[in-house]
Amino acid sequence: MLTIGLDADDTLWHNESLYWLTQEKFRQLLAPYHSAEWIDQRLYETELRNLEHFGYGIKGFALSMIETAIDLTEGRVGAGEIGEILGYAKTMLQAPVDLLPGVEEVVQQLASDHQLMLITKGDLFDQESKVARSGLGDYFAKVEIVREKDPSAYRTILQRHGIAPQHFLMVGNSMRSDILPVLSLGGLAAYIPYHITWQHEAAAPPEPTTAGFFHLDAIDQLPALVQVLSGQVSQNPTP
Amino acid sequence: MLTIGLDADDTLWHNESLYWLTQEKFRQLLAPYHSAEWIDQRLYETELRNLEHFGYGIKGFALSMIETAIDLTEGRVGAGEIGEILGYAKTMLQAPVDLLPGVEEVVQQLASDHQLMLITKGDLFDQESKVARSGLGDYFAKVEIVREKDPSAYRTILQRHGIAPQHFLMVGNSMRSDILPVLSLGGLAAYIPYHITWQHEAAAPPEPTTAGFFHLDAIDQLPALVQVLSGQVSQNPTP
Numbered sequence: 001m002l003t004i005g006l007d008a009d010d011t012l013w014h015n016e017s018l019y020w021l022t023q024e025k026f027r028q029l030l031a032p033y034h035s036a037e038w039i040d041q042r043l044y045e046t047e048l049r050n051l052e053h054f055g056y057g058i059k060g061f062a063l064s065m066i067e068t069a070i071d072l073t074e075g076r077v078g079a080g081e082i083g084e085i086l087g088y089a090k091t092m093l094q095a096p097v098d099l100l101p102g103v104e105e106v107v108q109q110l111a112s113d114h115q116l117m118l119i120t121k122g123d124l125f126d127q128e129s130k131v132a133r134s135g136l137g138d139y140f141a142k143v144e145i146v147r148e149k150d151p152s153a154y155r156t157i158l159q160r161h162g163i164a165p166q167h168f169l170m171v172g173n174s175m176r177s178d179i180l181p182v183l184s185l186g187g188l189a190a191y192i193p194y195h196i197t198w199q200h201e202a203a204a205p206p207e208p209t210t211a212g213f214f215h216l217d218a219i220d221q222l223p224a225l226v227q228v229l230s231g232q233v234s235q236n237p238t239p
Numbered sequence: 240m241l242t243i244g245l246d247a248d249d250t251l252w253h254n255e256s257l258y259w260l261t262q263e264k265f266r267q268l269l270a271p272y273h274s275a276e277w278i279d280q281r282l283y284e285t286e287l288r289n290l291e292h293f294g295y296g297i298k299g300f301a302l303s304m305i306e307t308a309i310d311l312t313e314g315r316v317g318a319g320e321i322g323e324i325l326g327y328a329k330t331m332l333q334a335p336v337d338l339l340p341g342v343e344e345v346v347q348q349l350a351s352d353h354q355l356m357l358i359t360k361g362d363l364f365d366q367e368s369k370v371a372r373s374g375l376g377d378y379f380a381k382v383e384i385v386r387e388k389d390p391s392a393y394r395t396i397l398q399r400h401g402i403a404p405q406h407f408l409m410v411g412n413s414m415r416s417d418i419l420p421v422l423s424l425g426g427l428a429a430y431i432p433y434h435i436t437w438q439h440e441a442a443a444p445p446e447p448t449t450a451g452f453f454h455l456d457a458i459d460q461l462p463a464l465v466q467v468l469s470g471q472v473s474q475n476p477t478p
Binding site (some may be wrong): 057 | 295
């Protein structure tokens with residue numbers, strides 16, 4: 001049997017677009033001080049520098065925006081503008097969970113024949129809230145929220161559930177977090193790009209001929225791939 | 240066999256004292272504007288209001304301090320002061336994990352005969368980092384980081400691991416999060432107070448005669464309690 005791991009943000013529902021819209025508001029806020037390019041670059045640098053302290057998620061993003069606003073204005077930014085940034089964060093945290101096209105049908109269909117796991121990283125509180133609000137929670141046998149989606153995190157998850165890597169298909173939009181680590185363990189990986197990728201998640205794709213790697217245009221192509229892979233897996237069982 | 244659940248913050252290591260020290264700095268920062276009592280009260284109100292958006296943890300605390308500073312000064316707080324609050328948050332996130340007296344010996348001793356679980360709430364990223372830095376991680380068969388420590392969260396954990404409530408002892412410093420929910424499920428609970436309790440975690444204790452409730456003065460009294468309870472559990476096995 002094939003176990004299917006699904007990424008959440010930008011695979012099941014829109015997420016990066018919410019950051020993008022917020023960053024656009026942030027650019028407008030600081031437009032009197034700097035160019036959009038310079039604001040983007042400095043914000044990204046601040047986010048990366050803070051990643052080891054804050055981890056992923058909206059609260060860390062908000063703190064990094066505030067820090068960037070102070071730095072970029074050399075302290076001239078006003079409390080009113082900082083207050084606006086706090087407002088952006090609350091808006092993001094309360095934003096409705098907006099499923100990508102076809103997700104509900106595909107998840108429902110796959111769940112009837114396969115064990116589905118939702119595997120996501122980021123802020124526990126925010127991610128659990130989104131899973132609950134998505135209405136998809138019941139289709140997943142397991143929800144795993146991890147600190148970082150690296151080979152060691154996937155290895156731990158597969159071992160805990162007694163899943164052989166060659167019977168595991170990970171589906172997601174991030175080369176860095178969903179695809180490459182799973183391939184490195186000998187698993188299967190289906191890449192479905194989202195129209196915006198956070199710079200930090202970008203990575204060179206594997207060679208198109210890499211065993212176990214599949215590139216789909218949209219999630220509605222997933223059931224057909226799963227059907228083919230399931231046939232191969234059942235012909236080729238591991239002890 | 241008895242499974243022992245241990246809370247982390249203020250049960251295994253100092254935590255609330257770190258918030259307290261930070262709040263003292265925050266009071267000093269806003270001392271030109273308001274009295275310490277009023278600052279404390281408004282910060283607490285802001286934290287509670289934000290809890291549903293931010294959850295528990297340092298990042299949410301930092302955002303609430305910033306919001307309170309803006310509100311309390313009616314926007315007169317400067318970017319430099321906001322920058323100081325950001326600095327407080329980073330200092331907290333990097334603070335060494337300071338074990339409470341006796342913790343290392345007790346945890347080591349209990350782990351040799353019992354299954355230990357660390358059960359904590361709050362920010363996944365920060366809590367995992369503290370478990371790793373504490374050096375205690377290997378003594379725990381499981382680490383559970385949950386959104387809220389309520390009866391439903393404990394029920395889920397016990398069911399997942401096939402533990403009967405009457406074979407489960409929870410140990411912690413919060414009546415609200417460690418003691419009352421576990422007693423409500425028919426489990427055992429040992430309360431070990433910490434010298435500071437966040438107002439939000441305070442709750443009336445159960446009657447001293449409540450079955451399964453124990454009040455210890457310090458963690459070094461835990462092994463003796465566990466020994467007594469283990470004897471009772473093994474005389475009284477559940478099917």
